Amino acid sequence: MKLIFDKSMNGRTGFRIPELDVPKENIDKKYLRKELPNLPETYELEVIRHYDELEKLNHSVDKGFYPLGSCTMKYNPVLNEEIANWENFKFIHPYQEEETVQGNLQIMYELQNYLGELTGMDAVTLQPAAGAHGELTGMLIIKKYLETNGFKNKTKVIVPDSAHGTNPASAKMAGFEIVEVKSNINGTVDIEELKKIMTEDIAAIMLTNPNTLGIFEKDILEISKIAKSNNTLLYYDGANLNAIMGKVRPGDMGFDVVHLNLHKTLSTPHGMGGPGSGTVGVKEFLKDYLPKPIVEKSKEDKYFINYNIKHSIGRVRSFYGNFLVYLKAYIYILSMGSDGLKRASELAVLNANYMKKKMSEYMNMSHEGICKHEFVIDGSFLKEYGVKTLDIAKRLMDFDIHPPTVYFPLIVKEAMMIEPTETESKERLDIVIENFKTIVEEAKTNPDIIKKAPHNTKISRLNELKANKELNIKY
Amino acid sequence: MYPYLPHTDEDINKMLKTIGVNAIDDLYSDVPELLNRDLNIPNSISEINLKRSLREKASLNDNIRDFGCFRGGGIYNHYIPSIVYQIGAKRGFLTAYTPYQAEVSQGTLQIMYEFQTMISELTGLEVSNSSMYDGATSVAEAILMAGRINKKYKTLIANTIHPEYIEVCETYLKPQEFNLEKINYDKKTGKINITDLKNKINDEISSVVIGYPNFYGIIEDIEEIREIIPKNILLIVVSNPIMLGAFQSPGKLGADIVVGEGQPLGNAPGFGGPGFGFFSSKKEFIRNMPGRIIGKTIDDNGKEGFVMILQTREQHIRREKATSNICSNHAHNALLAAVYMSIMGRTGIKEIAMQNYHKSHYLYNKLIKTEKFEPVFEGTFFNEFALKSKISIDKINKKLHEQKYFGPLNLEKITGEKNIALFCATELNTKEEIDFICSFLEGII
Numbered sequence: 001m002k003l004i005f006d007k008s009m010n011g012r013t014g015f016r017i018p019e020l021d022v023p024k025e026n027i028d029k030k031y032l033r034k035e036l037p038n039l040p041e042t043y044e045l046e047v048i049r050h051y052d053e054l055e056k057l058n059h060s061v062d063k064g065f066y067p068l069g070s071c072t073m074k075y076n077p078v079l080n081e082e083i084a085n086w087e088n089f090k091f092i093h094p095y096q097e098e099e100t101v102q103g104n105l106q107i108m109y110e111l112q113n114y115l116g117e118l119t120g121m122d123a124v125t126l127q128p129a130a131g132a133h134g135e136l137t138g139m140l141i142i143k144k145y146l147e148t149n150g151f152k153n154k155t156k157v158i159v160p161d162s163a164h165g166t167n168p169a170s171a172k173m174a175g176f177e178i179v180e181v182k183s184n185i186n187g188t189v190d191i192e193e194l195k196k197i198m199t200e201d202i203a204a205i206m207l208t209n210p211n212t213l214g215i216f217e218k219d220i221l222e223i224s225k226i227a228k229s230n231n232t233l234l235y236y237d238g239a240n241l242n243a244i245m246g247k248v249r250p251g252d253m254g255f256d257v258v259h260l261n262l263h264k265t266l267s268t269p270h271g272m273g274g275p276g277s278g279t280v281g282v283k284e285f286l287k288d289y290l291p292k293p294i295v296e297k298s299k300e301d302k303y304f305i306n307y308n309i310k311h312s313i314g315r316v317r318s319f320y321g322n323f324l325v326y327l328k329a330y331i332y333i334l335s336m337g338s339d340g341l342k343r344a345s346e347l348a349v350l351n352a353n354y355m356k357k358k359m360s361e362y363m364n365m366s367h368e369g370i371c372k373h374e375f376v377i378d379g380s381f382l383k384e385y386g387v388k389t390l391d392i393a394k395r396l397m398d399f400d401i402h403p404p405t406v407y408f409p410l411i412v413k414e415a416m417m418i419e420p421t422e423t424e425s426k427e428r429l430d431i432v433i434e435n436f437k438t439i440v441e442e443a444k445t446n447p448d449i450i451k452k453a454p455h456n457t458k459i460s461r462l463n464e465l466k467a468n469k470e471l472n473i474k475y
Numbered sequence: 476m477y478p479y480l481p482h483t484d485e486d487i488n489k490m491l492k493t494i495g496v497n498a499i500d501d502l503y504s505d506v507p508e509l510l511n512r513d514l515n516i517p518n519s520i521s522e523i524n525l526k527r528s529l530r531e532k533a534s535l536n537d538n539i540r541d542f543g544c545f546r547g548g549g550i551y552n553h554y555i556p557s558i559v560y561q562i563g564a565k566r567g568f569l570t571a572y573t574p575y576q577a578e579v580s581q582g583t584l585q586i587m588y589e590f591q592t593m594i595s596e597l598t599g600l601e602v603s604n605s606s607m608y609d610g611a612t613s614v615a616e617a618i619l620m621a622g623r624i625n626k627k628y629k630t631l632i633a634n635t636i637h638p639e640y641i642e643v644c645e646t647y648l649k650p651q652e653f654n655l656e657k658i659n660y661d662k663k664t665g666k667i668n669i670t671d672l673k674n675k676i677n678d679e680i681s682s683v684v685i686g687y688p689n690f691y692g693i694i695e696d697i698e699e700i701r702e703i704i705p706k707n708i709l710l711i712v713v714s715n716p717i718m719l720g721a722f723q724s725p726g727k728l729g730a731d732i733v734v735g736e737g738q739p740l741g742n743a744p745g746f747g748g749p750g751f752g753f754f755s756s757k758k759e760f761i762r763n764m765p766g767r768i769i770g771k772t773i774d775d776n777g778k779e780g781f782v783m784i785l786q787t788r789e790q791h792i793r794r795e796k797a798t799s800n801i802c803s804n805h806a807h808n809a810l811l812a813a814v815y816m817s818i819m820g821r822t823g824i825k826e827i828a829m830q831n832y833h834k835s836h837y838l839y840n841k842l843i844k845t846e847k848f849e850p851v852f853e854g855t856f857f858n859e860f861a862l863k864s865k866i867s868i869d870k871i872n873k874k875l876h877e878q879k880y881f882g883p884l885n886l887e888k889i890t891g892e893k894n895i896a897l898f899c900a901t902e903l904n905t906k907e908e909i910d911f912i913c914s915f916l917e918g919i920i
Contacts, residue, residue, distance in 0.1 A: 037724070085564075093544060130801070168795035172797075340519040394578065459778060463775075
């Protein structure tokens with residue numbers, strides 16, 4: 001499709017600015033550009049059509065099934081969008097006087113409490129802008145806490161081999177060294193292995209539970225015990241919280257710090273890769289280490305922004321986080337309520353197990369038994385037909401299904417991770433299950449159709465090698 | 476039933492039967508201790524009641540559309556053309572995810588490619604990524620990037636950079652044992668103090684960070700600063716993208732990395748978030764750049780298309796050795812900016828920049844005439860400026876609020892400086908309201 005720059009015509013403009021109504025002020029020419037930036041010169045209808053065409057080239061949750069494992073692509077309610085567009089939320093300056101933003105501050109205060117209750121944590125910051133940003137914040141809190149309390153020798157963080165790549169990257173950014181712990185045959189943390197590497201210098205263990213294989217770490221209480229006895233903190237990666245809302249809380253499992261991806265579990269839209277919101281919750285003893293500022297309520301029931309946090313790690317971003325994003329999560333929490341959030345988790349787990357069971361009839365699963373909200377297929381059973389997981393992924397596009405997450409977690413060969421979420425109906429799942437079955441049969445009888453897929457998209461497989469070798473990253 | 480959950484009791488029973496369990500709780504048999512109470516969160520409510528409750532909360536806020544606004548300090552009140560909202564609301568953009576599968580994400584990928592181009596055009600640098608969280612984290616990541624390039628871990632940062640940005644940099648740099656030292660500013664001009672900069676430069680310095688304009692709205696002389704700094708020290712410029720529509724691009728003046736807050740480009744203030752961070756650099760540094768980058772290529776049939784490139788820098792492949800931990804970016808905000816820049820075009824954005832300049836200078840001159848304020852700096856400013864106030868700024872703001880205006884930012888709360896007011900004017904401030912607030916302030920004692 002043509003680029004917007006190719007549609008540019010000198011002299012066109014899509015916007016008329018009112019005439020300048022004040023006298024012009026002199027300006028030294030040395031400050032001004034000699035050549036204007038090459039932005040497109042076009043007009044309103046062209047811009048509308050351009051983006052309309054581009055929208056059609058995207059798969060989205062609204063368009064169809066999007067079982068991207070570990071990303072929780074649930075439906076994004078339009079109600080949330082409408083309210084987040086109200087002028088009294090959208091056009092608020094962050095430096096307005098507190099008396100003029102009491103509505104926003106109340107929402108922040110209540111949301112902090114709701115998220116604390118949902119995760120079993122005592123205090124929450126809304127500041128982090130994304131999941132990985134939350135991880136960094138959490139690890140910085142742990143680091144500062146340990147340093148302040150005489151544990152300067154604790155320099156390492158344990159991360160399972162099945163963990164999200166952001167976990168080790170975030171821990172590293174917080175200044176820790178990474179120690180990887182291997183998963184056992186059941187796909188969970190190997191307790192014996194863990195004990196072996198649990199040396200005195202271990203600051204924290206980062207876990208997601210259920211883990212990235214969709215399996216609940218059933219030994220979590222024992223892991224917690226091992227950690228506690230070594231003054232090691234437990235960090236919970238909340239990417240998979242959608243499986244357990246109202247059923248079990250990270251805080252009750254023994255976790256000390258939690259981040260939540262509000263864009264996953266609490267339905268704020270992913271927006272092509274952001275903005276997200278990666279709020280962080282901590283247990284009471286870590287409260288004074290949260291990034292500043294935090295919203296509090298005075299004795300007179302006035303909400304205020306508290307910058308005075310004793311051992312605060314500092315700021316992790318400007319202002320107070322992605323307000324318009326977490327506002328949507330707040331609306332979702334109120335819409336669903338205590339009862340609905342729990343139901344959402346139960347149905348996400350029901351959907352995943354239903355798909356897993358039905359698909360086990362013709363595909364190999366990485367691990368047997370019940371799963372939580374996602375499960376992993378081991379695609380290597382199609383190797384003898386010369387078909388790879390990536391080929392299956394591409395073929396799914398011809399059925400209007402967004403491919404699942406592929407080649408992650410790294411510990412499963414030819415991995416394909418499916419997460420249906422609770423917002424898909426049984427009818428939809430049945431259709432998708434049949435589509436997968438068709439593709440597996442094709443792999444055995446007509447593998448070429450898969451290897452050359454997709455066939456129905458405007459663009460076929462792209463040459464990534466060329467893109468990386470001959471960098472072309474702007475017009 | 477809940478509006479977003481499709482399952483009937485019959486569905487659930489059939490599904491449980493297929494799985495071979497009796498109840499949903501059987502799917503949680505591996506969980507050691509199930510929560511045996513309801514969450515202390517209110518029960519679900521209807522859309523009608525929810526809107527009622529949110530309206531009530533919204534009514535406790537005053538917005539800068541109903542009120543005139545003379546406040547900046549990092550977030551600016553610019554006009555957002557209607558088309559930006561309409562395109563931003565398109566569900567094919569809003570409900571899509573990271574373009575992991577290029578064939579069904581060409582919309583996202585092309586938008587990001589066009590966005591990268593537009594940002595590079597503004598900054599005057601060869602490469603840009605497809606957005607960061609905000610201006611502050613962009614600065615911190617830029618400093619870390621410079622460290623990866625020249626393997627030195629000390630940075631000089633102008634103390635006229637937004638104070639919150641400096642705080643974020645401190646948070647980011649400390650655990651990596653990266654030192655941050657501040658450069659003073661010239662009390663007369665408001666620009667960076669060149670002597671102080673010269674004195675602080677040594678072999679250990681990795682990068683120098685300056686504002687353009689700086690937190691007080693003053694335009695720094697990038698070329699002069701570049702000449703002072705040895706070649707192997709990277710110059711990081713924190714900029715306002717609207718200003719770059721008319722003013723010289725930092726890249727052309729010698730900056731190595733240009734970053735900043737993108738909110739002024741078609742994004743609502745949103746109580747400070749989400750906006751987005753933009754991030755540009757010289758091409759030779761691209762492999763050290765954090766965040767996602769989109770590249771153009773061809774498909775099996777020779778047709779042009781787009782993919783994410785240089786992913787081997789990213790955490791899903793390199794894990795702890797990645798250039799940064801940034802994964803989700805602010806793509807949707809970048810989209811809003813791309814639409815904004817498409818509709819404004821090169822002459823539109825220039826006109827906006829010039830109007831910001833003229834209106835803020837008109838405001839400045841008028842305020843000085845009230846004799847309630849004195850100039851603080853001589854340096855050239857863009858759309859905001861600091862003035863010393865003879866009256867309590869809180870009082871001014873209280874009185875202005877009664878007239879439905881948000882007055883200047885009281886810097887005491889931000890930088891600790893007493894009686895310094897930071898005023899801002901944009902294309903949205905009319906002559907009429909500028910005249911009004913100035914004559915109103917004249918009457919305040």
